[in-house]
Amino acid sequence: MVAKYKINERVILTDSGGGRNLFVDGAITFNDSDGKTLTIKNTKKTLAPDFFTEFFHRFQGATSGYATGGTVPPFTNVIDKFPFATDGNATDVGNLTQARTGVAGQSSRVSGYTTAGYATIDIIDKFSFTSDGNASDVGNLTAGRNAVGGNSSSTNGYTTGGSTNGYPIVPSDVIDKFPFSVDANATDVGNLLISRRYPGGQNSKVSGYSAGGGPPSQNIIEKFPFSTDANTTDVGDLLVATWGRSGQSSTTHGYASGGYPLPSAGTVIEKFSFSADGNSTDVGDLTVSKTQSAGQSSIESGYVTGGYDLSNPSPPPTIQTFDIIEKFPFSTDANSTDVGDLTQTRYGAGGQQV
Numbered sequence: 001m002v003a004k005y006k007i008n009e010r011v012i013l014t015d016s017g018g019g020r021n022l023f024v025d026g027a028i029t030f031n032d033s034d035g036k037t038l039t040i041k042n043t044k045k046t047l048a049p050d051f052f053t054e055f056f057h058r059f060q061g062a063t064s065g066y067a068t069g070g071t072v073p074p075f076t077n078v079i080d081k082f083p084f085a086t087d088g089n090a091t092d093v094g095n096l097t098q099a100r101t102g103v104a105g106q107s108s109r110v111s112g113y114t115t116a117g118y119a120t121i122d123i124i125d126k127f128s129f130t131s132d133g134n135a136s137d138v139g140n141l142t143a144g145r146n147a148v149g150g151n152s153s154s155t156n157g158y159t160t161g162g163s164t165n166g167y168p169i170v171p172s173d174v175i176d177k178f179p180f181s182v183d184a185n186a187t188d189v190g191n192l193l194i195s196r197r198y199p200g201g202q203n204s205k206v207s208g209y210s211a212g213g214g215p216p217s218q219n220i221i222e223k224f225p226f227s228t229d230a231n232t233t234d235v236g237d238l239l240v241a242t243w244g245r246s247g248q249s250s251t252t253h254g255y256a257s258g259g260y261p262l263p264s265a266g267t268v269i270e271k272f273s274f275s276a277d278g279n280s281t282d283v284g285d286l287t288v289s290k291t292q293s294a295g296q297s298s299i300e301s302g303y304v305t306g307g308y309d310l311s312n313p314s315p316p317p318t319i320q321t322f323d324i325i326e327k328f329p330f331s332t333d334a335n336s337t338d339v340g341d342l343t344q345t346r347y348g349a350g351g352q353q354v
Helices: 051-055
Strands: 003-008 011-016 019-031 037-047 064-068 078-083 091-095 104-107 111-115 123-128 136-140 149-152 156-160 174-179 187-191 200-203 207-211 218-225 233-242 246-249 253-257 268-273 281-285 294-297 301-305 308-312 318-321 324-329 337-341 350-353
Touching: 064 111, 064 294, 064 301, 104 156, 111 156, 111 174, 111 350, 149 207, 156 207, 200 253, 207 253, 233 268, 246 301, 253 301
Parallel strands: 104 149, 104 350, 149 200, 200 246, 246 294, 294 350
Antiparallel strands: 003 011, 011 019, 019 037, 064 078, 064 350, 078 091, 104 111, 111 123, 123 136, 149 156, 156 174, 174 187, 200 207, 207 218, 218 233, 246 253, 253 268, 268 281, 294 301, 301 324, 308 318, 324 337
């Protein structure tokens, strides 16, 4: 049976068993809430199931950022949420299935994901963006690991690098992918050029990026495609070789914020272009020196949440943990400002946004 939907006098959409065809005599324009438009003219077009979702996809959130898991200490399972529209503190809106640190965060349009964790946790947790609540275990990575990076396309989440052991450290180069459309285990779809822990994750519409990591500290910026399963390529260098950087993404640039070694790299905000491969530039400073912060991205700003500094680096080191929520603008190069607090001091958390 073919269902026909008359959109206007010149446009008809048909649906037959999930196969959609768009018949356009003239032109039709579709709009989303961000003001993005799609115009289709004089065509018979067969539409993929995710046609509109893919076209209008954006990684950046419009309403809220999340920080999940991490080390207080001890390890925490708390899911914090904070608003993008106004500066303010976070609220505790739920719990992960297991308290853990060294996790990665991924985001679909409707759900947040928290993957991996110290020392060899392979859990893929999912929680709803539409209602506050606890996470549920919806799958497993190909291997348990911690200190990982996270990336998100419109259809899949990615967990990159990390360590497959606590101590001694065994760095990983694996890129795992899991679907957003169904709850399922991850598959190994490629490799980083360098095995490493705590890489920062950034996302354009078509590619995932992995910046920095260690040990030893790296300055490499790697890129892998979302359209096909493949290994990364080296597309540039950070100014500072470091690990434990948080990643943020505008529609045009990736950002790498903070990181180890402290304090030399701990305040740096670096930016690199998505449109052309190249090195990063120093565009600002965080309010305090820190590493292992979580990163979130709104349409207008990058956020850096939590983290730790070494107030006394001499053995045995003294760690100072932070609950700071700070943000910096995408529209201009500038320092970050302190705009609120998490419900707990923490580091090693995952970042998500909607």
